[in-house]
Amino acid sequence: MSSEPSTVPAGREAWRRTLQVRERFLAAGDPDRLPPVTCGVRREIVLSWRRSLLSGVDPAGTDLPRDEEAALPERLMNAAGPVVDRLACQLTGMPVWSFLADRECRLVRYVVGDRALIPRLEARGAVAGARFGEDMVGTNGLGTAVERQQPFIVAGSEHFRAHESEATTVGAPVRDPVTGRLVGLLNVNCPYRLTNGLLVPFISEFARSIEARLLAQSSAASRVMLDELLRVSRRYSLPVVAVSADLFLATTAAVRMLDGADPELLRQWARSGTARDRERTATLQLAGDRAVTARRLPLSELAGRGAALVILAPCAEPPARARPRQRSFSRERLLGQLEKAATARLPVLVTGERGTGKTLLARGLHERAAGSGQLTVLDAADHELATGEWTSQLNTALADPRRTVVLRHLDCLRPGLAGSAARLAQTAQARLVATATGPAAGHPALASLTELFPVVLHVPPLRDRRADVPALVAEIIAELRPEPPRPRCSAQALAVLADGAWPGNVRQLRQVIATALVRSMSGDITVDDLPAGYAGAGRARAPSRLEQAERQALLGALRDAEWDTEAAARELGISRATIYRKLRQHGIGRPAVAGRNRVGTDTR
Secondary structure, rough: OOOOOOOOOOOHHHHHHHHHHHHHHHHHOOOOOOOOHHOOHHHHHHHHHHHHHHOOOOOOOOOOOOOOOOOOHHHHHHHHHHHHHHHHHHOOOOEEEEEEEOOOEEEEEEEEOOHHHHHHHHHHHOOOOOOHHHHHHHHHHHHHHHHHHEEEEEEEHOOHHHHOOEEEEEEEEEEOOOOEEEEEEEEEEEEEHHHHOHHHHHHHHHHHHHHHHHHOOOOHHHHHHHHHHHHHHHHHHHEEEEEOOOOEOOOOHHHOOOOHHHHHHHHHOOOOOOOOOOOOEEEEEHHHHEEEEEEEEEEOOOOOOOOOEEEEOOOOOOOOOOOOOOOHHHHHHHHHEEEEEEEEEEEEOEEEEOOHHHHHHHHHHHHHHHOOOOOOOOOEEOOOOOHHHHHHHHHHHOOOOOOEEEEEEEHHHOOOHEEEHHHHHHHOOOEEEEEEEOOOOOOOOHHHHOOOOEEEEOOOOOOOOOOHHHHHHHHHHHHOOOOOOOOOOOOOOOHHHHHOOOOOOOHHHHHHHHHHHOOOOOOOOOOHHOOOOOOOOOOOOOHHHHHHHHHHHHHHHHHHHHOOOHHHHHHHHHOOOHHHHHHOOOOOOOOOOOOOOOOOOOOO
């Protein structure tokens, strides 16, 4: 069996194969239906396509969004200037171009090997402020390097947008060598025919040169603090921080230990002594009723007046006080309704947009069930299983009264299996929960099957239950960082997240939090740690009259076409990709299974 490819595709045959996989994925219009691992496309690329689709990027788009009011990062530009000049000399005469971008993937400066490229780049909009984030233009060397937090190459038809399919783009992050935070990116681009894996180390070396200049331009005091921090951390193998009037540095172990306001507490304690104090030790109370033994070591005057190192060691914690736990009220209410139906052995159909957490809700029911047996999840959209094999699995699972059976994507079940599934559901001994995103595609057999579910619960999209965002964020962080102390999300970052449109719902929220945790280096998540496109998100605004009219026209065409998106797209004179983007933009989801009254619908 072929394994997942890990090399960069080169050659026209590889280009065509990748293009076919991408077109099939986009034609499905469903971010959950990923191409199989054996499709011949790198998994990193497939997951990037998925993020791009969730972000509403138009694969047929050609424009470069621009942030005209973005402030130029002077420190990055000063450090990168000579390096980019040297890169330009290396590229002279070649059909290659390079971008320097800030941490939000906004273009700062570009250089070209062949000056004939300049009119083409500028005509396309490659000017200061042009945005290359994945959420803006889809899979590309710059934006995907940010999402993956490492140098990355995107070759030819691996790009999400067809317009970039004849280019290869490579991006390399540039980090502040003192704080470790992302400050910018450098990339190199060339025609696909020149694709070579050596482009990654080539551009990475220039990125490292920029980082070296950033370090050289740092103040002498910060370099002294960094050197001492590294020396002491290696000696003691304990969490260490360095503090001064305007700088706070921490080892990775210290970042994981500290929480909330702990850094400011340490700063105040460390700077409360005089420079003549050779050493002092105290027990400090951190957030969450945690206690540490803090040992202060003063630094020389070269690090700044009052600068010091603090070595931290956990100590016996006081009795923990119960802390209020954030709860997702919609989820709790739906779980309660699910439990009632399960106790009565009533099959339940859970509807809602993709990514709203329907399957997770069913898993929550299983975890709460007393004496719960095995959990079996069958995907009705899995067309690779033979009919007899699929029916046999369902029959075995439904015959066990201690088992919970989750039948995902019921509305995608092959009509030929609907009769068998209906007969088995009528005699089910297990707790049976099915999920669906919309009506049964007009197939009478599927409609008859869904009618066998007497209880229908609707999970609202995340945009309609913004009050649940803080609890969901806490749950996601706990899942991704199970070991305490766990990072938190600042109030400002939570406010930005709560205002999001979330076309990908809870699944998209999880991706954003996972990315923010990487960018925050496992510390507290701030607005600056959110992926490009979220950090600058403003508060929700009322739609304009033009937007309202567009939404009404879209809804009217969809209703007339009975929610056949392809027919609606023809009626409106737009592509199917554009209609999917408009659906996400206006927050329009397919209606839940129709044709009968809904029981226990959660509308908040």
